[in-house]
Amino acid sequence: DIQMTQSPSFLSASVGDRVTITCRTSQSVENLLNWYQQKPGKAPKLLIYEASSLHGGVPSRFSGSGSGTEFTLTISSLQPEDFATYSCQQSYSTLFTFGPGTKVDIK
Amino acid sequence: QVQLQESGPGLVKPSETLSLSCTVSGGSITNTGHYWGWIRQSPGKGLEWIGIVYYNGDSYYNPSLKSRVSISVDTPKNQFSLRLNSVTAADTALYYCAREQKQLAPGAFDSWGQGILVTVSS
Numbered sequence: 001d002i003q004m005t006q007s008p009s010f011l012s013a014s015v016g017d018r019v020t021i022t023c024r025t026s027q028s029v030e031n032l033l034n035w036y037q038q039k040p041g042k043a044p045k046l047l048i049y050e051a052s053s054l055h056g057g058v059p060s061r062f063s064g065s066g067s068g069t070e071f072t073l074t075i076s077s078l079q080p081e082d083f084a085t086y087s088c089q090q091s092y093s094t095l096f097t098f099g100p101g102t103k104v105d106i107k
Numbered sequence: 108q109v110q111l112q113e114s115g116p117g118l119v120k121p122s123e124t125l126s127l128s129c130t131v132s133g134g135s136i137t138n139t140g141h142y143w144g145w146i147r148q149s150p151g152k153g154l155e156w157i158g159i160v161y162y163n164g165d166s167y168y169n170p171s172l173k174s175r176v177s178i179s180v181d182t183p184k185n186q187f188s189l190r191l192n193s194v195t196a197a198d199t200a201l202y203y204c205a206r207e208q209k210q211l212a213p214g215a216f217d218s219w220g221q222g223i224l225v226t227v228s229s
Contacts, residue, residue, distance in 0.1 A: 001170075034215040036154075043203055043219035044154065049212035087154060091214015094167055098154040 002026050002090050004099035012107045019075040021102045023088035028068045032092040035064055035073045038101075039084045047086075048073065078104070109134035111204050111220035119198075119227050125191040129204030129220060136185045137162040142207040143187045144216065145178060147200040155200075159207055160187055194227045201225075 003026035013019050023033065031051040036044035046055045048064035051071055061076045075082055083106055088099040115127035129143070136143060144159035158168035160178040168176050172191070180187045191198060201224050205216040 032214055034212070036216075043205075043222055044216070045219075046212075046215055046217045049208070049215040049217075053212070055212075055215075055217060089154070089156075089214070089216075095169060096156040096214055098156070100153045 001095055002029065002093050002097050004088060004090060004097050006086075006088060006099040006102050009100065009102060011102060011104050013078050013104060014107045015078055015080055017078045017107075019078050019082075019104060021073045021086050021104075023066075023071045023073070023099050025069045025071075025090055025092075029090040029092035031067050032090060033064075033066065033071045034089045034091060035062075036087045036089065037082075037084045038087065044087065075104075109206060109218050111206065111218060113202060113204050113220045113223040115223060115225070117224055117226060119194055119225060120229050121195055121227055122193055125189070125194050125198060125225055125227075127189045127202055127204075127223060127225070128186050129188070131185045131187075131206075136180060136187065137182055140208070140210045142209050143178075143180065144205050144207050145189045146203045146205055146216070148203070148222075149197075149200045157189065157191075157202075161209075196227050199225065199227045 005024045007022045033051045035048040038044040052064045085101045085103045087101045110132045112130045119125045142159040145157040160166040175192045177190045201222045203222045204220045206218040
């Protein structure tokens with residue numbers, strides 16, 4: 001299995017802050033890395049696919065980068081509706097795996 | 108806009124079979140551009156991929172569950188289903204059905220159901 005780690009696991013930030021979340025994989029997944037946002041009691045929402053492609057309808061303040069084993073999700077200016085948990089997912093291997101999540105909370 | 112809705116019992120006894128269905132509306136399950144999958148989330152934990160199925164019945168499963176799981180598709184009903192045998196308390200989770208983008212974004216799940224909580228308890 002491809003193991004996923006995320007850092008930090010918890011992040012406290014203010015509205016307007018630039019936020020960066022890192023996802024690392026135990027082996028190269030090339031660019032087959034996706035990012036999701038999940039709010040309490042809700043299903044995950046796809047934000048970014050193939051490491052850097054913005055899913056339709058997702059605000060441009062979200063961006064993704066990276067390849068191989070290290071990836072980042074950046075929120076350029078945190079908005080009130082962005083307080084949520086963010087998870088990465090690799091789709092390189094047939095066994096898809098998700099990261100443990102990063103909770104972004106209000107400072 | 109496609110919508111997915113899970114249905115099934117919220118309580119299953121240990122050693123029995125968990126059976127869930129996902130009804131797809133606003134789109135056809137026979138669309139060749141998509142797989143249809145199940146993902147679960149144990150209380151307070153991360154997401155775990157269970158498996159996916161194509162409209163023709165081709166399926167792929169998480170090896171850790173492979174001996175107990177099957178996912179099937181019912182094209183006339185525009186539904187797909189999950190069966191998980193011999194459940195234990197460790198299978199207690201929120202179960203999501205989701206659509207995977209086979210071509211535009213391979214492996215990415217772009218539409219999700221709201222989730223259904225399944226508790227395994229006697």
